[in-house]
Amino acid sequence: MLRYILKRFTIMAVTLFIIVTLTFILMHSIPGSPFNQERGTNEAVQANLEEFYNLDEPLYVQYFIYLKAVATFDFGPSIKQPTATVNDLLGRGFPVSLELGLVSIIIAVISGILLGIIAALRHNEIIDYIAMTIAVLGISIPNFILATQLIQTFAVNLKILPAATWSSPMHMILPTIALATGPMAIIARLTRSTMLEVLTQDYIKMARAKGLSPAKIVFKHALRNALMPVVTILGTLLAGILTGTFVLEQIFAIPGMGKYFVESINTRDYPVIMGTTVFYSAFLIFMLFLVDIVYGLLDPRIKLHQKEVK
Amino acid sequence: MDKVLDVKNLHISFTTYGGEVKAVRGVTFHLNKGETLAIVGESGCGKSVTSSSIMGLIPSPPGKIVNGSIMYKGKDLTKATDKEMRKIRGVDISMIFQDPMTALNPTLTVGTQLVEGLKHHKTLSNNEARKQAIAMMHLVGIPNPEERMKQYPHQFSGGMRQRIVIAIALICEPELLIADEPTTALDVTIQAQILDLFGRIQEQLGVSIILITHDLGVVAKIADRIAVMYAGKIIETGTKREIFYHAQHPYTKGLLHSVPRLDLKEAKLIPIDGTPPDLFSPPIGCPFTARCPYAMEVCDKVYPTHSKISDSHHVECWLQDDRAKLVAGSTVTSK
Numbered sequence: 001m002l003r004y005i006l007k008r009f010t011i012m013a014v015t016l017f018i019i020v021t022l023t024f025i026l027m028h029s030i031p032g033s034p035f036n037q038e039r040g041t042n043e044a045v046q047a048n049l050e051e052f053y054n055l056d057e058p059l060y061v062q063y064f065i066y067l068k069a070v071a072t073f074d075f076g077p078s079i080k081q082p083t084a085t086v087n088d089l090l091g092r093g094f095p096v097s098l099e100l101g102l103v104s105i106i107i108a109v110i111s112g113i114l115l116g117i118i119a120a121l122r123h124n125e126i127i128d129y130i131a132m133t134i135a136v137l138g139i140s141i142p143n144f145i146l147a148t149q150l151i152q153t154f155a156v157n158l159k160i161l162p163a164a165t166w167s168s169p170m171h172m173i174l175p176t177i178a179l180a181t182g183p184m185a186i187i188a189r190l191t192r193s194t195m196l197e198v199l200t201q202d203y204i205k206m207a208r209a210k211g212l213s214p215a216k217i218v219f220k221h222a223l224r225n226a227l228m229p230v231v232t233i234l235g236t237l238l239a240g241i242l243t244g245t246f247v248l249e250q251i252f253a254i255p256g257m258g259k260y261f262v263e264s265i266n267t268r269d270y271p272v273i274m275g276t277t278v279f280y281s282a283f284l285i286f287m288l289f290l291v292d293i294v295y296g297l298l299d300p301r302i303k304l305h306q307k308e309v310k
Numbered sequence: 311m312d313k314v315l316d317v318k319n320l321h322i323s324f325t326t327y328g329g330e331v332k333a334v335r336g337v338t339f340h341l342n343k344g345e346t347l348a349i350v351g352e353s354g355c356g357k358s359v360t361s362s363s364i365m366g367l368i369p370s371p372p373g374k375i376v377n378g379s380i381m382y383k384g385k386d387l388t389k390a391t392d393k394e395m396r397k398i399r400g401v402d403i404s405m406i407f408q409d410p411m412t413a414l415n416p417t418l419t420v421g422t423q424l425v426e427g428l429k430h431h432k433t434l435s436n437n438e439a440r441k442q443a444i445a446m447m448h449l450v451g452i453p454n455p456e457e458r459m460k461q462y463p464h465q466f467s468g469g470m471r472q473r474i475v476i477a478i479a480l481i482c483e484p485e486l487l488i489a490d491e492p493t494t495a496l497d498v499t500i501q502a503q504i505l506d507l508f509g510r511i512q513e514q515l516g517v518s519i520i521l522i523t524h525d526l527g528v529v530a531k532i533a534d535r536i537a538v539m540y541a542g543k544i545i546e547t548g549t550k551r552e553i554f555y556h557a558q559h560p561y562t563k564g565l566l567h568s569v570p571r572l573d574l575k576e577a578k579l580i581p582i583d584g585t586p587p588d589l590f591s592p593p594i595g596c597p598f599t600a601r602c603p604y605a606m607e608v609c610d611k612v613y614p615t616h617s618k619i620s621d622s623h624h625v626e627c628w629l630q631d632d633r634a635k636l637v638a639g640s641t642v643t644s645k
Contacts (some may be wrong), residue, residue, distance in 0.1 A: 054334065186319070201412060201415055202407050202408075202409060202412040203412065203413055203415040204409055204411045204414075205367065205407065205413075206413050206414070206415075206475070206478070207401060208367060208399070209365055209367065209399055209402035209404065209405040209407075210399065210400040210426065210427035210430065210478070211395075211396045211398070211401060211427065211428070211430060211431060212400075212426070212430055213394070213396065215503075216430075220418075220426075221415050224417045224418075225415070225416065225417055277634075283547035287402070298417065299416070299417060300416070300417060300462040300464070301416060301417075301462070301464050
């Protein structure tokens, strides 16, 4: 197990290095610089600024400075918000984004699995059709459309929920619904189909032949097997939730990391781009690693560690 | 003799998009205490459906018991509620499935699956349940049961898995065991071992067995009595001897001729031509008419009456009618 984890961490480090390098190349291939938009700065001031942020150095030197920043996780001050360092921004934004993402994924997983189980157990009955209609709608409606529609209905017309910002549990309702619906729908459909397949398996018939109660059969024998594919796609869904937060944080004016990320790209705020990208990638890679561990725990046939050949 | 199970005039149908499939059409048989009854027949003749109905495991819908009764301990199982059936399944009547590779849950340890049924039906301490499970694993011939309890099904071979399946079925010491093609998925050497095991557990536990199979070799080895099924009906029943040496129904004879034999010089197999009838609209007369070499005019039109050859030997065939014997003479009984 330890060997496996070490191996995975090495691979993760390599992946992160590739991401970091690609980000650097992409970042500098976009035309423009952080100081382009500011009119009226005289050349001396601009040169001074560039020197301060090491932007006057040749690209390869900048690349090494950048690698050093990644390695020490010190990205320096933001260019556009000179009062804050990148780490300050991350420290402020990440808890908010994490809260939004975490609440959403928990809602998505629990409601998706429940919806899927109900649909499978009531296969081809009206409940099944209702659940799957919800699921298809959830998959086909993009979250930004759903978000604006939710704001229109619940904040503008009904005036029962706040339209934006992130200051109380009430404020969390609309963004998390908007963010969770898509993944929930995917999980519900997947759970339903795998559950239907599992329920026809011989070992379910065997469990019934033992005289077990339907609840025990579903939760002890069927669900664990039906959840394998769900755990597999959980990694992809996490990525989806993460990118979903970029958009939804913009719509709901939530002061999370996504907001800084999008802004930083628009304003070529190089240190912030670097910081957020590295942070997001590291986070996602680590979550995928956790998913693999969970997968191994759920299915005894999957061995995470290779047995040594003697 | 004590009857453990008495099935009378059982009719089971499945509703499909194409119409109603009459899978079992009036099956009557009984099982005595401690005996092994083999139900033989080709694929789709209704033997598995019959056995599932005894367990109350017919998927409903689309399946439905249309008519008939299944009497077990003075109780009609066709009228039992699902809750009542759950108290019978596993404790009084158990079932062994065909494919040991799929009959065990891959995500639970063998021990969990063994103990589960026991703890569900009886109030036992964990330790006591474990002890009984280990004893049962010993009985079915699994070496190192203490170690093996902690392992998962994928760590067992096919034959060992079938032993586990048998152990699970027997753990509550049921009175009746239904074995649905228990050796079909195993290779021959393992088959022989499993059949020996059946003999041994019957001796030790006194369990009555219904053996569903299409393999006459298996039947010859362990059955006491045989019921031959064709197109949803039992067309001939008798003791093992009566069926193997004095088969009366042309279909039973056909089955026996299709089995390879080493003791005869003429080793040629004679298959039964044709296919069983469509059970969407089963024939009014004898369903075997179209494939029967001795078919008479009456066979197609009226279902044959019940003929009693001996107390234990019953046939449903027009050739047994006194009038047919006048026409066909003695050529009928030997091909």
